Amino acid sequence: MNNDTSLRYLEMLQYLPVYPAKRSLSEIRSHLSEYGHSVSDRTIQRDLRKLEGSFGLYCDDRSIPHGWCWMKDAKRVDIAAMDHAEALTLSLAKKYLSSVLPLQHSSRITGLFKRAEAFLNQTQSSDLIKWNDKVRVVPASHEYIGPKIKGDIQQVIYEAVLREKKFSGSYQSRESQKPKKGIYNPLAIISHGVVTRVICTRELKGEADNLIRYLPLHRFKSASPLEDSINIPKEFDLDEYLDKGELNYLYDKEIDLHLEFSQSAGSHLIETPFSKNQSIKIIKNGFIILKAKTPYTETLKRWILGFGDQVRVLGPSNLKKEIQEIHKRSIKK
Amino acid sequence: MNNDTSLRYLEMLQYLPVYPAKRSLSEIRSHLSEYGHSVSDRTIQRDLRKLEGSFGLYCDDRSIPHGWCWMKDAKRVDIAAMDHAEALTLSLAKKYLSSVLPLQHSSRITGLFKRAEAFLNQTQSSDLIKWNDKVRVVPASHEYIGPKIKGDIQQVIYEAVLREKKFSGSYQSRESQKPKKGIYNPLAIISHGVVTRVICTRELKGEADNLIRYLPLHRFKSASPLEDSINIPKEFDLDEYLDKGELNYLYDKEIDLHLEFSQSAGSHLIETPFSKNQSIKIIKNGFIILKAKTPYTETLKRWILGFGDQVRVLGPSNLKKEIQEIHKRSIKK
DNA sequence: ACCTATACGACATATAATGTCGTCTTTAAA
DNA sequence: TTTAAAGACGACATTATATGTCGTATAGGT
16 A cells, blocks of 8 residues: 555545536545545545545535536546547547557557547446447548658658657658658658648758758658757748648639539538638528639539539639530540 | 645656656656755665556666656656657647637546647747747648537536436527437437537327438537437337448448549559559559549549549449539539 | 434544655756 | 765654534424
């Protein structure tokens, strides 16, 4: 029985839920004794009062037994117990993220997900239906299989970006046979679907070129931190860089998009708008007219094409022409 | 100076990083004293040894001063300090999730994100460039604006699903004027893009129909928990239900997809595959042949259409015909 | 009204926490 | 190689805390 007290405190803090929910003395008592902390009721009461101030606990003393919980805005609420809603949210979050970010290297978030799953497993009532059979994420667009990134390489590069230090590494480009060893001068991280990229300049064999590159992390074969500070090219601005469209193929910074959807394809735009500035009109036959100012990117083009004949481009005219051309060329194949 | 000791323990635990990183006595000492815990070195050393066992700390004693940290697989690693890489991952995760899940109601995960941002803000070295200017999420497909869901409604419904209890609520369907009050018998939660749905059956005015519905959470105007257990329709199986394609428009459970991509459109399939079972062949002109067994869904159709004339459907023949028809109809408009 | 579970003040006591000192060891600077 | 400073750790005395017990008061259910 070493530093039992502090462990008991933590166990209690971890057992208490966040505000609207509450726990009574008897619940806390039996929880603690289950985890090997068999103490007198008085001790528990004193513990709670003691922790109250430092952790922002709240005691509902309008009725007896009192109900204890964390205040909603307490600093360290993350210690508190989960509830069903939160655990479910986390299990959804896990499914979303794991298809898109390499998470296995963040022990904190995977730990959080594990806790949520442990909670869900523990509270399933019927034996037949498990919570797993009650939650699904149905992807809204096609999901590619993400490339594997070595944990330590990601670690080194992320750290380099934030500490504004260079790193050395070897990069296997798609064209060349051998990986290129060099010194990399990282400027930013971009997450684009399943691919994470580092924006950087590079020195090969001591010679720096000033080309700004966007290199996928998964093509690095190795990376180790350096202590030299990065050179930020004069007037480098991430958003400006992205707006140039080198990475996401921006064709036009802003167009007046004007589309006509069939009812079935467009009706969802009322509840889940295309963008914040969209305007929607329903015309005869239930057709739906969408107007919005938006950047014209490759992603937008694919979105429009995806609707096939369920959408008609009304404007701008060059977009209309382009989409038409694509359809024409597609037929000839 | 009340229950100083336990607070100091927590402060220490929160200050220690996860494995490869380490903290020395002097670092810990100055951190603690910064937070008002001015104790003797001996005390700190004793604290660490004491916490070592219960929390899974590791002490690198190969050199002096010893370096302390959390073991990677420790149970409560979530208490540990962040590092740059993790904080960055979390800030990316936040951007992904907030476009897709209503998170504002999960104090734990928003707390985690806040901590990450606090960490990032605190450790920025140069004053000019902030971490915010070093991270971006570029969406890989069009992002709709998600509908707003009232926190307490989500809470009630999630909880009902997991506790296998019915709930009463009023639901505003798209067709009818007034919301319908009724008792809902929830079976599962489906997250589909920005829309979260509850799969359920319903009783209006005491009359149950056995139709299985998928109702978006954001259309509920109110919801309150009931204590009646749900009726699970005989032979209800979530995956079977989803496979019927009522929700995601499954046209065929498995087809032999056979596509030909232009080089520019298809080359990414080598690093970020279409699916685990894909096979890829590069033919003359750099054209890329993709073969894969996959379900044929609306999502797949849109994915293919999105490539426009950069892809040619080689099989199956009915898919080929369908895509051709869509292109033909599109031109006539 | 009665019983049981809680709340909480008070007190004695066991236990734990902490500073101090002394010694040995490591590390980096001289 | 020498030297000084910082760190690790055992031992011990001394506070400070933690905890069970008892007693009294009170809330809620039956």
